[in-house]
Amino acid sequence: xxxxxxxxxxxxxxxxxxxxxxxxxxxxxxxxxxxxxxxxxxxxxxxxxxxxxxxxxxxxxxxxxxxxxxxxxxxxxxxxxxxxxxxxxxxxxxxxxxxxxxxxxxxxxxxxxxxxxxxxxxxxxxxxxxxxxxxxxxxxxxxxxxxxxxxxxxxxxxxxxxxxxxxxxxxxxxxxxxxxxxxxxxxxxxxxxxxxxxxxxxxxxxxxxxxxxxxxxxxxxxxxxxxxxxxxxxxxxxxxxxxxxxxxxxxxxxxxxxxxxxxxxxxxxxxxxxxxxxxxxxxxxxxxxxxxxxxxxxxxxxxxxxxxxxxxxxxxxxxxxxxxxx
Amino acid sequence: xxxxxxxxxxxxxxxxxxxxxxxxxxxxxxxxxxxxxxxxxxxxxxxxxxxxxxxxxxxxxxxxxxxxxxxxxxxxxxxxxxxxxxxxxxxxxxxxxxxxxxxxxxxxxxxxxxxxxxxxx
Numbered sequence: 001x002x003x004x005x006x007x008x009x010x011x012x013x014x015x016x017x018x019x020x021x022x023x024x025x026x027x028x029x030x031x032x033x034x035x036x037x038x039x040x041x042x043x044x045x046x047x048x049x050x051x052x053x054x055x056x057x058x059x060x061x062x063x064x065x066x067x068x069x070x071x072x073x074x075x076x077x078x079x080x081x082x083x084x085x086x087x088x089x090x091x092x093x094x095x096x097x098x099x100x101x102x103x104x105x106x107x108x109x110x111x112x113x114x115x116x117x118x119x120x121x122x123x124x125x126x127x128x129x130x131x132x133x134x135x136x137x138x139x140x141x142x143x144x145x146x147x148x149x150x151x152x153x154x155x156x157x158x159x160x161x162x163x164x165x166x167x168x169x170x171x172x173x174x175x176x177x178x179x180x181x182x183x184x185x186x187x188x189x190x191x192x193x194x195x196x197x198x199x200x201x202x203x204x205x206x207x208x209x210x211x212x213x214x215x216x217x218x219x220x221x222x223x224x225x226x227x228x229x230x231x232x233x234x235x236x237x238x239x240x241x242x243x244x245x246x247x248x249x250x251x252x253x254x255x256x257x258x259x260x261x262x263x264x265x266x267x268x269x270x271x272x273x274x275x276x277x278x279x280x281x282x283x284x285x286x287x288x289x290x291x292x293x294x295x296x297x298x299x300x301x302x303x304x305x306x307x308x309x310x311x312x313x314x315x316x317x318x319x320x321x322x323x324x325x326x
Numbered sequence: 327x328x329x330x331x332x333x334x335x336x337x338x339x340x341x342x343x344x345x346x347x348x349x350x351x352x353x354x355x356x357x358x359x360x361x362x363x364x365x366x367x368x369x370x371x372x373x374x375x376x377x378x379x380x381x382x383x384x385x386x387x388x389x390x391x392x393x394x395x396x397x398x399x400x401x402x403x404x405x406x407x408x409x410x411x412x413x414x415x416x417x418x419x420x421x422x423x424x425x426x427x428x429x430x431x432x433x434x435x436x437x438x439x440x441x442x443x444x445x446x447x
Binding site: 009011019022057084086108111 | 334335336337340343344347380383384386387388389390391392398402
């Protein structure tokens with residue numbers, strides 16, 4: 001991978017160069033602060049970076065704000081960003097994920113952990129490159145990436161520009177690395193867009209993407225009083241995690257989301273109005289869960305939401321069948 | 327100690343650079359700590375503590391990877407104490423808690439030991 005590492009500690013930059021030379025074939029460029037990094041990015045426009053390693057705590061512009069600025073650039077809208085963070089900076093991590101970071105590595109470095117995080121990121125980069133190649137790219141990279149990601153609606157794709165909404169890989173990394181104490185007070189749940197497959201079949205790719213984004217915006221607005229992160233997990237399903245002890249009544253929350261969806265006008269590019277509705281799954285507390293139990297909780301949240309959407313459609317169909325026979 | 331890192335080729339060169347930088351970093355932290363202790367205004371005291379904290383933060387982030395676990399842990403402890411004061415209820419008072427100075431004194435002593443050991447090898 002072609003990597004840009006940004007850290008104001010020269011020892012960290014030396015360590016990164018050394019470790020990356022051992023763990024794979026990577027091309028590393030370094031910068032001592034955010035301003036220098038932005039200059040380096042501009043100079044490398046012809047051969048963009050595949051990944052960024054950013055110190056979360058830098059004098060001047062910090063890693064969180066730099067993440068936000070990098071993701072605002074078209075060329076780097078989907079580029080993985082790994083935050084470098086001290087153990088004492090866990091409180092910054094949620095903000096970093098919310099700004100678009102995909103993962104984080106804790107300082108002082110543990111070589112095994114470091115290697116794992118880099119390998120996962122490299123797989124992500126290679127996977128995205130493969131999809132871009134399969135999409136027979138046009139000229140603009142952003143359009144190509146979006147087109148590639150829309151080839152398979154079952155894949156998670158990034159919904160951008162909504163506060164609290166992050167990449168699905170970032171969500172998995174965020175949850176996986178939370179300590180037990182951080183999970184105290186955390187609840188995970190999901191919503192599924194009803195008839196998402198039908199929408200995907202009927203709509204143009206761009207319209208489907210807008211629909212997914214608009215629904216995400218409505219869910220985010222409904223949760224705006226809570227401390228939350230959300231990501232689109234594919235198939236019109238949205239995974240949410242809330243902190244600070246909020247344990248929602250899912251029936252009420254689902255109703256509020258659907259009332260909001262009813263109150264906003266969601267339209268296709270050609271002006272056709274859509275009437276999307278969602279179904280909510282179970283709210284699962286993460287306290288005392290770790291490792292596989294957390295993964296299992298996420299899977300349960302997703303499954304219960306997709307099942308609820310399917311069940312809603314089944315009941316509606318059965319209702320009409322009964323109506324026909326009556 | 328991160329044994330894997332210590333076995334990496336080239337790590338000795340980085341360790342040597344870290345120790346070379348430690349002399350200046352140690353002096354800077356000590357000066358800021360003393361200036362905070364002698365400071366008379368909230369702004370003055372907190373500014374010196376922040377400067378000391380920033381350098382301690384850097385050392386805490388690298389010392390462990392280079393095999394200086396105890397030094398890294400001491401730096402982290404000092405950083406946590408400064409953060410606790412700056413984020414705490416007395417941050418708007420012109421005081422520098424003695425515990426911070428005591429902790430930084432321990433840190434400076436640990437730095438001196440490492441620098442001397444490095445010079446004698």
